[in-house]
Amino acid sequence: MKITTWNVNSLTARLQHVLDWLAANPVDVLCLQELKLTDDKFPLQALQQAGYAHCAVFGQKTYNGVALLSRLPLLDVVRNITGFEDEHSRVIAATVDGPQGPLRVINGYFVNGQEPGSEKFGYKMRWLGGLQAYVAAELARHPQLVLLGDFNIAPEDRDSFDPVGLKDTIHHTVEEREHFRQLLALGLSDSFRLFEQPEKSYSWWDYRMLGYQKNRGLRIDHILVSAPLQAQVKACSIDRVPRKWEKPSDHAPVTLEI
């Protein structure tokens, strides 16, 4: 079974890329972020025709928005973080029938935070606190759980092209990294690091200044798995291919195989 996370930076602008990528990579569940569209604009028909009969959407005008596209039924769909008031559409969760029973999938578009010390950074910290409590409660109910999405956190120095120059800037602060560590402390592991990976592996590259061509990137898109799931994980990899296409998303898809 394969589950993928991909921040598409507007599903309207990226629909053909998504369809092309799925045709070449027919994963079981595709978790999207930054749809930048309202639910009524979600291209349900095109995705269903592509084999993704089960879609759950949590859209929003202009910004944010997340969705689950699945070949398997999506059960018990929950939008947003239970217990945390949020005006943004950032989280959608559902249960699928995994290889070894029910598998809870929590797909998140984490707050960017803009700049440490800013109001938006404060929102990021509060949001991460709310998420942590929510995931803890979900783990108690769902032993097999995956938390994935655009975390907007580079967990370690090796997840950044310039950890020295970007020290203490957004995605690199000790506060953000501490939140990431606390998510791991709930009993999750970073599936990408369960395997040998190429050095300088990133999942996002700036559109500007030839960021991709120079591999000036960050690894900020993650797939965390619970302990019962960890034993089943076969692979986790970043697919850089669609980042080379014309008018790409600035993020690459990341795929978990169990």
Added chain:
DNA sequence: ATGACGCATCGAATGCGA
């Protein structure tokens, strides 16, 4: 220090991303 690129918004310039 600033902007660089891309997307969305109704119609141009701005907010936002990371």
